[in-house]
Amino acid sequence: MRETFLPFAPPMIGEEEIAEVVDTLRSGWLTTGPKTRQFAEEFSAYTQAPAALTVNSCTAALHLSLVALGVTTGDEVITTPLTFAASVNVIEHVGARPVLVDVEPDTLNIDPKKVEQAITPATKAIIAVHYAGHPVELDAIRDIADRHKLHLIEDAAHAIGASYKGQPIGSGSNPTCFSFYATKNLTTGEGGMLTGDEELVDKARTLSLHGMSREAWSRYSAGGKWAYDIVAPGFKNNMTDMQAALGLQQLRRFESMQARRREIIGQYQAAFGNDAAFQTPVHRDHVTHAWHLYVLRLNESELTINRNQFIEEINARNIGTSVHFIPIHIHSFYAKKYNWKPEDLPVALSNYNRMLSLPLSPRMTNNDVADVINAVQDVNAKARRKRMAG
Ligand SMILES: *Cc1c(COP(=O)(O)O)cnc(C)c1O
DSSP states (O other): OOSSOBOSSOOOOOHHHHHHHHHHHHHTOOSSSHHHHHHHHHHHHHHTOSEEEEESOHHHHHHHHHHHTTOOTTOEEEEOSSSOTHHHHHHHHTTOEEEEOOBOTTTOSBOHHHHHHHOOTTEEEEEEEOGGGOOOOHHHHHHHHHHTTOEEEEEOTTOTTOEETTEETTOSSSOEEEEOOTTSSSOOSSOEEEEEOHHHHHHHHHHHBTTEEHHHHHHSOOOOTTOOEEOSOOOBOOOOHHHHHHHHHHHHTHHHHHHHHHHHHHHHHHHHTTOTTEEOOOOOTTEEOOOOOEEEEEOGGGBSSOHHHHHHHHHHTTBOOBOSOOOGGGSHHHHHHHTOOGGGSHHHHHHHTTEEEEOOOTTOOHHHHHHHHHHHHHHHHHHBOOOOOO
16 A cells, blocks of 8 residues: 555646746736736637636636626526536626536536526526536537527636647637636646637626726826726736746646646556446547546446445545535535425436546656556455355
């Protein structure tokens, strides 16, 4: 067994990141400035985005998207139950009503067929989450959004580097929201990016900094550098240059970090792919998977212990794990407010009950990966249901 605890998703920070942050500290410019501008430019080049705005979180990018699109009280927004609370909390923040539809059993992404059935005259938008880094069926979702005149917002917190039919996630004109939280594939500690068409990104830019506009002021004033106008009661969502400094260097090493993730995934898939006790993640042919998470599902009929016990056994072997996600509709706030029952979304619920996320980080060594595989196989062997012969 491992001597030390293997964390679930430690960040990969090198000397380059440290030097770039120190450079920022010495420059005298700490908050939004030249490095955030450069980070947005390089990120939009990488994702082929029409325009990009740095913000202080993916949550802020999602919220700004809803506000910029005018989603408000009385509107409905369709999304998935298998996501982090942020994707749904922002719907509450604008006074709209979240409508959850169940997921596909293989990818665990929102099911396009069920989206169509959930549309009402009040529906204004769909928030599609690229779960674990596997893109949703964008063609089908875009088609539904177009036919029903709905806005599409992509929660791409897991999907930096992913693509759908050759198109990078983030390259579309609709708002797409990325996270640079500490555990994500590219990190700035805390941070996020909003990509989309220029008009929307400009609107979000103003909203992200108090609703302050220098352009509006300059329309009716010669205006010194001090002059600004408040055109909307905006928010405080800007990214600092210290965060962007980290992001710039993370972007430089991003392809190599993704390559290392894919190597680790290859080892996991080879170890668990042919074992009847497990269901391993799928990867559809027409997408590039960003592999933010490796979600293993237990076939409980093969095992004498449940998912929670399985996790305890893995943790006891010094391996960190997580669960993505506790479905939104079973959290107390949402269950009470909307009177949602766990069984309302059976695919999300049953898969939640048997899933665990294994450690995944480009920082992991081959020994770390072997430790995870050994721990999982050891628990599996001890908990395997014995079958009677003949
Ligand atoms: C991490 C995450 C978010 C929130 O990202 P922050 O940058 O922490 O605000 C949103 N959606 C999903 C699916 C996430 O995993």
